[in-house]
Amino acid sequence: xxxxxxxxxxxxxxxxxxxxxxxxxxxxxxxxxxxxxxxxxxxxxxxxxxxxxxxxxxxxxxxxxxxxxxxxxxxxxxxxxxxxxxxxxxxxxxxxxxxxxxxxxxxxxxxxxxxxxxxxxxxxxxxxxxxxxxxxxxxxxxxxxxxxxxxxxxxxxxxxxxxx
Amino acid sequence: xxxxxxxxxxxxxxxxxxxxxxxxxxxxxxxxxxxxxxxxxxxxxxxxxxxxxxxxxxxxxxxxxxxxxxxxxxxxxxxxxxxxxxxxxxxxxxxxxxxxxxxxxxxxxxxxxxxxxxxxxxxxxxxxxxxxxxxxxxxxxxxxxxxxxxxxxxxxxxxxxxxxxxxxxxxxxxxxxxxxxxxxxxxxxxxxxxxxxxxxxxxxxxxxxxxxxxxxxxxxxxxxxxxxxxxxxxxxxxxxxxxxxxxxxxxxxxxxxxxxxxxxxxxxxxxxxxxxxxxxxxxxxxxxxxxxxxxxxxxxxxxxxxxxxxxxxxxxxxxxxxxxxxxxxxxxxxxxxxxxxxxxxxxxxxxxxxxxxxxxxxxxxxxxxxxxxxxxxxxxxxxxxxxxxxxxxxxxxxxxxxxxxxxxxxxxxxxxxxxxxxxxxxxxxxxxxxxxxxxxxxxxxxxxxxxxxxxxxxxxxxxxxxxxxxxxxxxxxxxxxxxxxxxxxxxxxxxxxxxxxxxxxxxxxxxxxxxxxxxxxxxxxxxxxxxxxxxxxxxxxxxxxxxxxxxxxxxxxxxxxxxxxxxxxxxxxxxxxxxxxxxxxxxxxxxxxxxxxxxxxxxxxxxxxxxxxxxxxxxxxxxxxxxxxxxxxxxxxxxxxxxxxxxxxxxxxxxxxxxxxxxxxxxxxxxxxxxxxxxxxxxxxxx
Numbered sequence: 001x002x003x004x005x006x007x008x009x010x011x012x013x014x015x016x017x018x019x020x021x022x023x024x025x026x027x028x029x030x031x032x033x034x035x036x037x038x039x040x041x042x043x044x045x046x047x048x049x050x051x052x053x054x055x056x057x058x059x060x061x062x063x064x065x066x067x068x069x070x071x072x073x074x075x076x077x078x079x080x081x082x083x084x085x086x087x088x089x090x091x092x093x094x095x096x097x098x099x100x101x102x103x104x105x106x107x108x109x110x111x112x113x114x115x116x117x118x119x120x121x122x123x124x125x126x127x128x129x130x131x132x133x134x135x136x137x138x139x140x141x142x143x144x145x146x147x148x149x150x151x152x153x154x155x156x157x158x159x160x161x162x163x164x
Numbered sequence: 165x166x167x168x169x170x171x172x173x174x175x176x177x178x179x180x181x182x183x184x185x186x187x188x189x190x191x192x193x194x195x196x197x198x199x200x201x202x203x204x205x206x207x208x209x210x211x212x213x214x215x216x217x218x219x220x221x222x223x224x225x226x227x228x229x230x231x232x233x234x235x236x237x238x239x240x241x242x243x244x245x246x247x248x249x250x251x252x253x254x255x256x257x258x259x260x261x262x263x264x265x266x267x268x269x270x271x272x273x274x275x276x277x278x279x280x281x282x283x284x285x286x287x288x289x290x291x292x293x294x295x296x297x298x299x300x301x302x303x304x305x306x307x308x309x310x311x312x313x314x315x316x317x318x319x320x321x322x323x324x325x326x327x328x329x330x331x332x333x334x335x336x337x338x339x340x341x342x343x344x345x346x347x348x349x350x351x352x353x354x355x356x357x358x359x360x361x362x363x364x365x366x367x368x369x370x371x372x373x374x375x376x377x378x379x380x381x382x383x384x385x386x387x388x389x390x391x392x393x394x395x396x397x398x399x400x401x402x403x404x405x406x407x408x409x410x411x412x413x414x415x416x417x418x419x420x421x422x423x424x425x426x427x428x429x430x431x432x433x434x435x436x437x438x439x440x441x442x443x444x445x446x447x448x449x450x451x452x453x454x455x456x457x458x459x460x461x462x463x464x465x466x467x468x469x470x471x472x473x474x475x476x477x478x479x480x481x482x483x484x485x486x487x488x489x490x491x492x493x494x495x496x497x498x499x500x501x502x503x504x505x506x507x508x509x510x511x512x513x514x515x516x517x518x519x520x521x522x523x524x525x526x527x528x529x530x531x532x533x534x535x536x537x538x539x540x541x542x543x544x545x546x547x548x549x550x551x552x553x554x555x556x557x558x559x560x561x562x563x564x565x566x567x568x569x570x571x572x573x574x575x576x577x578x579x580x581x582x583x584x585x586x587x588x589x590x591x592x593x594x595x596x597x598x599x600x601x602x603x604x605x606x607x608x609x610x611x612x613x614x615x616x617x618x619x620x621x622x623x624x625x626x627x628x629x630x631x632x633x634x635x636x637x638x639x640x641x642x643x644x645x646x647x648x649x650x651x652x653x654x655x656x657x658x659x660x661x662x663x664x665x666x667x668x669x670x671x672x673x674x675x676x677x678x679x680x681x682x683x684x685x686x687x688x689x690x691x692x693x694x695x696x697x698x699x700x701x702x703x704x705x706x707x708x709x710x711x712x713x714x715x716x717x718x719x720x721x722x723x724x725x726x727x728x729x730x731x732x733x734x735x736x737x738x739x740x741x742x743x744x745x746x747x748x749x750x751x752x753x754x755x756x757x758x759x760x761x762x763x764x765x766x767x768x769x770x771x772x773x774x775x776x777x778x779x780x781x782x783x784x785x786x787x788x789x790x791x792x793x794x795x796x797x798x799x800x801x802x803x804x805x806x807x808x809x810x811x812x813x814x815x816x817x818x819x820x821x822x823x824x825x826x827x828x829x830x831x832x833x834x835x836x837x838x839x840x841x842x843x844x845x846x847x848x849x850x851x
Contacts, residue, residue: 048295052653053306054649128257132256
């Protein structure tokens with residue numbers, strides 16, 4: 001009975017820990033711990049959950065990042081397309097800042113939160129993304145493994161990265 | 165009597181000094197306001213455009229990469245003093261809220277064309293690309309806009325943050341100067357020194373013009389004083405005469421300055437540059453006084469007639485209809501009167517040295533003939549290709565650095581070095597949108613890029629057209645969205661009733677920049693005026709039309725004005741003597757424009773105004789030379805040097821409006837003087 005109670009107690013602790021949101025852990029800029037990387041060449045899978053859509057939109061392909069060239073998504077299925085973002089496009093800006101550890105570039109527009117291997121960015125009120133973008137969560141230890149983007153309109157995109 | 169004079173002039177002097185210090189008037193900084201004639205500025209479009217752009221500073225950032233350019237921009241914006249400058253806060257949220265009410269009302273021009281052609285497959289294909297694009301975004305709820313029509317519409321108006329030109333990347337920003345403050349601009353200019361940041365816009369042009377003007381004033385004043393010291397030293401071998409001359413010039417300057425401050429609501433700093441010719445005139449009167457053998461009634465009559473004729477000539481600048489020339493006129497008229505009064509009343513109180521040296525400039529007969537013929541031939545050749553330059557660049561040409569910054573900004577911000585303006589007159593907001601759309605339809609057909617309010621806020625008429633096109637799309641193609649939408653959602657798409665949405669322009673201050681006044685909006689077209697099949701507000705052309713009209717008016721008036729200048733000499737000396745002394749100035753006026761044209765100097769409508777001044781100045785020389793006395797001739801020679809010299813110096817200033825006006829005056833005065841020697845018929849060698 002004693003062990004059962006201990007197990008139950010541990011179970012509730014764990015349950016509590018799992019239920020904890022990354023947004024409960026705001027961090028200062030110098031405490032941000034994000035995976036750093038230089039050039040990357042990975043595979044990606046994207047899942048887009050559109051509010052009011054019957055099912056998620058799935059796609060995938062190759063992802064490359066070069067600090068000089070920017071971000072390139074080459075979608076290979078279900079349609080073939082290639083998009084390069086070398087400008088201040090949201091995704092390029094965030095990945096570039098992460099790669100170069102230049103978090104201060106994002107600090108003006110985002111609040112930072114950190115828990116385990118998740119780092120979340122939530123737009124500040126003065127940001128143009130405020131009211132449109134809810135948050136971005138970057139997950140990863142040595143390189144980004146997953147990026148989750150949720151919009152205020154309820155649409156959500158999850159991009160997972162894999163080694164080739 | 166002597167003491168009364170001293171006390172009276174001292175009181176006047178102190179009063180003028182106090183007025184010039186404590187009588188505060190705003191300083192005109194806007195270049196357009198300085199150059200534009202009233203008749204033009206009264207036309208609200210140009211005036212309003214000038215007001216709208218008057219406080220905008222354009223900034224371009226250069227980097228080896230897109231990121232470097234954006235970093236430079238970010239660093240710059242962090243350092244900008246927010247109390248002096250503000251950036252346009254283009255926040256799309258307010259607009260997005262309205263777009264989201266009925267996303268199908270908004271179509272990009274490309275999609276409109278596809279839907280008009282019933283090419284639904286192409287629209288669906290583009291929607292799929294957006295749907296599967298990992299960096300893509302869906303701005304509204306998917307079941308309300310499964311074809312990403314709103315996203316497509318928004319993308320149409322989005323421009324990249326940086327542009328690659330050559331090997332460099334450029335980004336830009338516009339700053340609004342909250343209050344006209346020269347120190348704020350100076351601080352901003354200094355903050356970008358040594359950085360790859362380019363500044364343009366009206367406040368920057370005005371700042372540099374003012375700086376150059378200040379340098380010009382200082383250089384002209386210093387050189388004039390040095391020349392004067394040299395002349396005093398040369399002719400009098402002492403500097404005793406220096407004090408009264410300096411005092412007379414200061415008295416004249418204060419008189420002119422206070423008169424302008426009292427008579428005009430604003431002070432144009434460039435007036436002070438032109439007023440530096442007062443130094444020449446001040447020295448003129450002084451030297452006539454020093455060289456005169458007797459200071460009798462005859463001498464004062466000559467001095468008075470000379471002053472009145474010059475004053476009368478300057479009063480013709482009022483015909484110019486430009487504030488700067490009117491201010492110059494008032495400054496110099498009152499300045500000359502001040503100097504004249506000082507010379508007449510105060511000089512007798514000073515102990516003055518008489519000249520100990522003379523100079524005798526005469527030309528041999530054969531040289532006279534050769535020179536006269538050459539002058540006439542040069543003028544005739546000049547007149548053969550004579551034309552009045554009505555282009556705005558004839559009045560103001562920016563430095564290469566500023567020109568480069570302006571072109572760069574246009575290319576980076578709008579993808580074309582050219583911006584043309586189409587104005588739209590409207591009765592109400594909806595009417596404005598419809599009128600803009602009817603104009604821009606033509607631009608769209610010709611693939612010309614543009615920006616105006618209706619590109620962001622379509623009219624209700626256009627929204628209704630879009631609703632119809634989109635309803636047809638859903639009726640004919642929505643079943644193909646079955647993979648992601650339920651049957652019920654598809655049915656709703658097909659049957660939903662849609663209505664145009666209302667926009668409140670007051671909520672979008674940055675869009676209001678494209679409304680000039682309560683009845684006029686502007687369409688910025690990023691192409692040359694000649695490429696546009698619409699009626700373009702060509703500022704250059706508006707000026708050209710005005711200046712041509714103005715030049716004709718002046719030329720008709722010119723003979724009458726010249727005759728009017730003889731009023732005082734005729735009253736004083738009779739017809740015969742006046743007409744005899746009139747030949748050199750009249751010929752000088754006739755030849756000057758031809759000679760300048762021969763040397764490809766730009767002749768503007770204001771050059772014709774300058775001819776009145778040539779008459780005014782040079783009749784003065786004729787009057788003093790006419791007595792045939794050697795000393796009068798020397799005084800005239802010195803007068804010519806001291807009057808023409810400031811104009812020569814001014815003809816090198818960077819502000820073309822001033823330099824071209826001055827070169828006409830310099831050339832005219834010198835020609836008139838030389839013709840005077842030739843006409844005098846005397847022949848002597850240099851002593």
